[in-house]
Amino acid sequence: MRQDILNDDSLTFAEKIISVRADGVEKIHRSGDITVLPVDLAMAQDSTGPLAIKVFGEMGVSRVWDPSKIHLVIDHSFPAPDEKVANLHHLIREFVKKHGVRLVEGSISHQHLLENHVVPGMVLFGADSHTCQGGAVGAFATGIGSSEMAAVWASGKLWVKVPESIKVNLTGQFKKGVFARDIVSHFIGTVGEDGGNYRSIEWKGPAVKDLSIASRACISNNSMECGCKLSIFEVDASTQEYFRSVNRKSMYKDEYDIDIGKIVPEVAEPGNVDKVKEVGEVEGTPVDQAFIGSSTNGRYEDLAVAAKILKGHKVKTGTRCVITPASKDVFEQAIKNGLAEIFLQSGAVFTNATCGACVGTHLGVLGENEVCISSSPRNYIGRMGAISSKIYLSSPATAAASAIEGKIADPRRYL
Amino acid sequence: MTTPTILKGRTWVWPDDVNTDIIIPFRFKARTNDPVEMAKYCMYGFDPEFYKKVKPGDLFVAGKNFGGGSSREQAPVAIKYSNVVAVVAESFARIFYRNCFAIGLPALEVPGISRQVKQFDEIEVNLEDWSVRTRDGSVHQALKVPEFLRGLMREGGLVEYYRHHKTFPWERIEAKTLAS
Numbered sequence: 001m002r003q004d005i006l007n008d009d010s011l012t013f014a015e016k017i018i019s020v021r022a023d024g025v026e027k028i029h030r031s032g033d034i035t036v037l038p039v040d041l042a043m044a045q046d047s048t049g050p051l052a053i054k055v056f057g058e059m060g061v062s063r064v065w066d067p068s069k070i071h072l073v074i075d076h077s078f079p080a081p082d083e084k085v086a087n088l089h090h091l092i093r094e095f096v097k098k099h100g101v102r103l104v105e106g107s108i109s110h111q112h113l114l115e116n117h118v119v120p121g122m123v124l125f126g127a128d129s130h131t132c133q134g135g136a137v138g139a140f141a142t143g144i145g146s147s148e149m150a151a152v153w154a155s156g157k158l159w160v161k162v163p164e165s166i167k168v169n170l171t172g173q174f175k176k177g178v179f180a181r182d183i184v185s186h187f188i189g190t191v192g193e194d195g196g197n198y199r200s201i202e203w204k205g206p207a208v209k210d211l212s213i214a215s216r217a218c219i220s221n222n223s224m225e226c227g228c229k230l231s232i233f234e235v236d237a238s239t240q241e242y243f244r245s246v247n248r249k250s251m252y253k254d255e256y257d258i259d260i261g262k263i264v265p266e267v268a269e270p271g272n273v274d275k276v277k278e279v280g281e282v283e284g285t286p287v288d289q290a291f292i293g294s295s296t297n298g299r300y301e302d303l304a305v306a307a308k309i310l311k312g313h314k315v316k317t318g319t320r321c322v323i324t325p326a327s328k329d330v331f332e333q334a335i336k337n338g339l340a341e342i343f344l345q346s347g348a349v350f351t352n353a354t355c356g357a358c359v360g361t362h363l364g365v366l367g368e369n370e371v372c373i374s375s376s377p378r379n380y381i382g383r384m385g386a387i388s389s390k391i392y393l394s395s396p397a398t399a400a401a402s403a404i405e406g407k408i409a410d411p412r413r414y415l
Numbered sequence: 416m417t418t419p420t421i422l423k424g425r426t427w428v429w430p431d432d433v434n435t436d437i438i439i440p441f442r443f444k445a446r447t448n449d450p451v452e453m454a455k456y457c458m459y460g461f462d463p464e465f466y467k468k469v470k471p472g473d474l475f476v477a478g479k480n481f482g483g484g485s486s487r488e489q490a491p492v493a494i495k496y497s498n499v500v501a502v503v504a505e506s507f508a509r510i511f512y513r514n515c516f517a518i519g520l521p522a523l524e525v526p527g528i529s530r531q532v533k534q535f536d537e538i539e540v541n542l543e544d545w546s547v548r549t550r551d552g553s554v555h556q557a558l559k560v561p562e563f564l565r566g567l568m569r570e571g572g573l574v575e576y577y578r579h580h581k582t583f584p585w586e587r588i589e590a591k592t593l594a595s
Contacts, residue, residue, distance in 0.1 A: 034561060036585050047445040051488055054448050059577040077445060084446035091448070129486040129510060145488035145514035147573045151583050159563075159585035193432055194480035198509050227483060227508050272432060359441040378484060380436035381460045 001026050012165035012251055013232045014200035017140045021123055023157060031164045031253075037140070039069065040122045042152045045109050046074045047359075048127035050088040051146035053095045056153055063099070065156035070101035071117075073109035076355040081362035107327035107353050110134070110295040114217055115329055120235040125152055130295050130377065132228060133221035136213060138235035143224070163200040163229045164253040166191075170207035172261030177412035179305070180215035181297055181375065181395035183258060184222040185266035189276025190256065197227035199253060207260050208233060214299040221296045222377050225273040265398045265411055270379050270390035279398060279410050289372040290315075290403035291384075292396045293324030293351075294358040297375035300330050302396040307339040309400040309414040310346040316406030321348035322364040324356050348403065360384040366391075373402045418519060418569055422500045422540040424472040426532055429461075431478035435490040435511060437461055438482065444489035453489050454496035471498035474540065476532045478504065482511025488518065495520045501540045503528055503547050503557070516564050519572030523547060523557035531555065542569060563587075 005011065005019045005028060012031070019029045023036040044052050049072050064070055072092050080086035096103040104112050109126065110133040118124060120138035124131060127149040134141025144158070152158050168187065188195070201223050203216070211219070216233045223231030267282050269275040292298070292306045303325060315321040323343050325331040331353050334340050343350040349364075357364030358376035366372055366385030372392070374384070379391035394402070397411035404414070437460030439453060447453060458465040475481075475494065481504035482490060491514045494502065501521035505528060515522035521542055531549045532538060539548040545557045545565065563584045570576045576584060 047441065048486060048488065050448045051492075055574055058574045061577070076441075082446070088446070088448060127486055127488075129484065131486075143486040143510050145486055145510060145517055147488060147517035148513060151517075151573055151577070154577070155583055155586060157583075157586065193483060194506065194508065197480065197483075197506070225484075227480065229509055359445070361442055361445060365442075378434075378436065380434050380484060382440050383436045387460060387463075 010251055012200065013202055014163050014165055014230055017121060018160065018162050021140070029162045031162050033162045034159060035162070036157050037123050037160050039125055039152050039156050039158060041069055041071065041113070041117060041124045042149060043071045043073060043109055043113060043124070043131065044127035044146070044149050045076055046078070046089060046092060047076045048146050048149065050091050052127060052149040052153070053091060055147045055150040059150060059154060061154040064101060064153045067100040068102070069156070070153060071113070072096055072101060072103050073107070073112060074105040075108045076359055077361040078106050078352070078354040107329070108295045108298065108355060110221060111299065111326035111330065115327060125149070125158060129224050130221050132224050132231045133217050133295060135230050135232040136216035136220040138232060140230060142229050163198055165200045165202055165251065166196060167202050167204060167252040167255045169205035169255070169257045170203060170260060171205050171257065172207055172259040173210070174260055175264070177265050177397060177410070177415050178260070178263050179395045179397060180211060180218040181222065182263050182266045183260060184219045185268060185276050185393065186263050187256065187258065188222070188226045188274050189266065189268070191226050193226055193272055193274045195226040196223060199228055200230035200232060201228050202232050204234065212301060214301045217299065218297055225377055265395060267398060267408060268379055268393035270392060271381060273377070273379060273393065279394070279408065282392065282408050283410055285392070285408040286371065287319060287373045287392070287402055287407060288370040289320045289322065289364060289366065290399045291322050291324070291357045291364055291372055291374040291376060292399050293322070293326065294355065294376035295326055296377040297396050298324060298326030298330065300333050302375065303330065303334050303339050306396045306400040307342040309397060309411060310348065310404065311342050313346055313404045315347040315403045319403055319406040320364070321346070321403035322351065322357055323348050324351045324363060325353045327353050357384055373399050373408055375399050417571055418521060418542060420541065420543045422474065422521065422542070423537065424474050424500060425470070425535045426474045426476045426538050427469070428529065428532055428534045429475060429477040429481070432480045432483060433477055434484035435482055435487050436484055438490040439487065439493045444487055450492050450496040453493040457493040457497045466497060469497045469499065473499050474538060475499055475502040476504070476528055476538070477502065478529045479506045481507050483508035486510045488514045491515050491518055491520045503540065505529055516567050517573050519568060519570070519575065521568055525555050525557045528555060
């Protein structure tokens with residue numbers, strides 16, 4: 001039965017994995033069905049975990065279902081910028097001690113899990129919307145809230161609705177100055193910020209093989225900005241056989257073709273993630289800050305391209321450039337390989353790994369009317385600080401070039 | 416606390432794509448675990464003074480994709496503890512919608528509703544037949560929701576449900592009947 005399901009080319013990835021993993025019933029589940037999944041890994045972070053801990057206590061549950069499968073990650077505001085945050089971090093550490101669950105401090109959860117724990121076919125629920133990043137290596141990975149996380153801690157299970165799927169065919173080759181972030185920005189601009197709501201996105205086509213796992217992670221992570229439940233890449237050669245799927249076109253709700261060779265550096269204008277423009281349309285807009293980091297674009301390849309651009313240049317006087325790695329491993333690699341030196345010589349600030357400026361909690365919060373170009377995923381009103389501040393979104397390369405010029409700049413001039 | 420079946424009150428009307436950063440910014444929600452404190456920052460991105468203006472029993476009516484972005488449950492919690500009794504929207508973002516059921520904040524998807532309601536109109540939400548009655552008396556049916564979720568909503572969310580039944584609603588029902 002299991003092999004029949006995996007070989008059934010009328011099923012999407014979401015239908016296959018839910019059919020294979022669904023609790024107690026071995027049958028084909030199609031989009032629209034509701035079922036219950038056993039959980040392989042449950043993650044909450046320092047801005048969702050404390051509420052889950054509170055709810056868990058209110059439910060009156062005495063023990064967690066499996067301490068080895070529960071991860072609490074202190075990442076959003078690390079190290080604690082103030083007393084209020086410190087007290088919530090303390091609550092997390094006490095819970096970890098009491099229940100023997102896993103604690104991670106100082107790496108962004110999604111990057112830490114990708115580096116250490118996520119495997120193809122895993123069922124991963126995270127109390128963080130960008131959990132869908134796990135789809136980069138073929139996991140069923142999706143975000144939930146704090147109360148449902150508490151229910152998972154108690155029972156190890158959660159209900160799911162099998163999502164409809166969208167297929168994206170990637171063809172062509174990258175042009176100079178264009179990166180995975182530009183592809184996903186282009187896609188979000190095409191479908192809109194609820195274009196993937198309740199749905200699973202499957203990234204396919206001949207160009208996928210040219211995308212590194214870091215680039216796939218960027219795309220799966222940032223797919224959240226069109227509301228998706230899952231954002232899946234087919235797994236690599238060793239696991240490809242297991243997850244082989246040639247899906248019938250008719251099973252997809254929608255299908256898009258993206259020729260990577262036609263994509264240019266993309267920038268989303270402030271307020272909405274789908275207000276995506278070509279860099280030329282917004283070039284010259286003065287910026288007070290450039291931020292390179294976040295779970296979307298804080299991996300080594302992101303920092304490496306930023307270093308390539310910043311090398312031999314100075315950050316424009318009057319503009320701040322904040323560079324924040326996504327994990328301790330990325331941080332260490334950047335120091336070992338000389339990236340940190342390039343950042344410091346350019347006048348940028350190189351911080352510890354944290355979500356930091358992306359969520360406006362510390363290390364680069366924006367004041368009134370300030371403008372930031374950022375490689376983070378969201379440009380919502382007040383996301384990085386004052387309600388009147390403005391956020392443009394771009395790839396790390398575009399943000400780095402903008403730091404040099406003090407205004408939004410085309411990265412192709414520096415590559 | 417069981418949710419009443421008929422909810423009647425004045426409405427706050429919001430546009431399309433109201434995200435959870437607008438409903439409660441990160442820097443406030445990440446610094447408290449107290450729902451009453453969270454309510455002080457409800458709708459802060461649109462109006463930092465909103466908490467002074469909202470009255471117990473008010474309702475929200477919104478456009479498409481209400482609650483997009485972050486998974487933060489503090490967003491529906493801030494709304495609930497502002498004593499807003501229900502949210503009606505053209506559509507909801509996925510995680511926000513699940514969170515509403517998990518905390519017992521009635522959330523009804525009614526396509527076209529934002530054109531039928533003006534700011535401060537009196538409307539009536541019926542959790543028995545899952546419908547909304549607008550000011551002119553017309554009744555608008557909300558999109559169907561599985562009974563196990565409606566039951567969860569009526570019982571006040573996961574905490575209340577678990578304390579009462581010592582199990583979660585999806586554990587009690589045969590998988591094949593969940594969708595009905």
